[in-house]
Amino acid sequence: MSSATLANSTEKKMKSKSFHRFYDINGWAFVLPAVTLVALFMIYPILNSLWMSMHSGRGVMMEFVGFGNIERLFNDPFFTKALTNTFIFLLCQVPVMIFLSLVLSSCLNSPNLKFRGLFRLAIFLPCVTSLVAYSILFKSMFAYEGIVNQFLMWSGIVSDPIPWLSDPFWAKVTIILAITWRWTGYNMIFFLSAMQNIDKSIYEAATIEGVSKVKQFFFITVPLLKPVILFTTVMSTIGTLQLFDEVMNITEGGPANETMTLSMYIYDLSFKFVPNFGYAATVSYVIVFFAAILAMLQFRIAKDK
Structure with a gap:
């Protein structure tokens, strides 16, 4: 060169x-x-x-305790109660909501259904309403003399009013109904948009082969929606672990802390009890820990072979 x-x-x-x-x-x-x-x-x-999270106290009164807050978690009955309640809401509400979203999106995807746009709007509207407004509405509806009890007694389903907000079991049911009502339409939109991208010839071939609509739903629609189901399940899991607004506005964590969640316990530790920002930060990292673990498990279970 x-x-x-x-x-x-x-x-x-x-x-x-x-x-x-x-x-x-x-x-x-x-x-x-x-x-x-x-x-x-x-x-x-x-x-x-x-x-x-490695300190205890608030403001300039913070004291370094290392892993002392983690040790305190295992001896804290309020934390145990909040964690148990949160997982009850998670295990009962998320599967029901995902299944309802799938069924509703499948029904609203039918080309033969009239007023599809109106139905889609009606089911989606709850997730864009104010959290506080709809929580207060649910609280008034499920009050001891609220419209729900009046309807149940008028129709003969029950003879006495149900203590929706004062009984531990029914208070949990009320919270589950509230968050299911609000977020089902949100997940439905994801499923509906994904269904519209599925090749219709697959369903036509299945119909020619004599496959029923129910089998088409479980053996064609659900497997093809696997990535969207995974996404909505992970997001719903994270959202339920952070559940706060509904509990705060409907039951205020009662009765006897039976609906208190981890997020509400963090609020109480920071602003209601004797403030301890360090311990509240530790509890918040418990939510992060479980959200990460559950997300990894869901990704692992949904992993293609």
């Missing part, structure tokens, strides 16, 4: 490096505001709360 060719090649490499360096600098300049905001409002609070 001649000296002229070598010099020319070296010059091109230098220009190429300066070219890439120029675009690297400009690229970082574009993303720097977003990265700064993420670091300031997400990464820093996460790290700060992790450090706070």
Whole structure:
């Protein structure tokens, strides 16, 4: 290789490096505001709360306790009750909601159904209503002399009013009904949009072969919706682990803490009881821990062979 060719090649490499360096600098300049905001409002609070979880107290009265807050969790009956209630809501509500969403989306995907748009809107509307407004509405509806008990007694289903908000069992049922009513339509939209992308020739072939609609739903629709089912299940699981608004506004955690959830216990630790921000941060990381574990299990179970 001649000296002229070598010099020319070296010059091109230098220009190429300066070219890439120029675009690297400009690229970082574009993303720097977003990265700064993420670091300031997400990464820093996460790290700060992790450090706070190793302390006890509030404000300038924080005392470093190391893993003392974790030891306290195992001896805290209120934490045990909140954790148990949260998992009861999770195990009872999420499967029912996902199944209802699948069934409703399958029905509303039928081309022969009249007023499909109206039905879709009616089922989806609850998830865009105010959390506080609908919680107060449910509280008044399920009151001892509310419209639900009046209807049940008028129709002869029950002879005495049901203590929806004062009995531990019925209070849990009320919360489950409330969150199912609100979030079923939200998940239904995901399933409905996914169903509309399924090739209709698959159903036509199944119909020709004499496969019933029920079998088509369980053996064609559900397997093809597997990624969407996984997504909605993970998101619903995380949302239920963070359940707060409905419990706070409908039952206030009662009766006798029978509907208190982890999020509400964090609120009580921070603002209602003698404030202990460090211990509240520790309880919040319990939610993070279980959300991560359950998400990994769901991904593992749904993994293709």
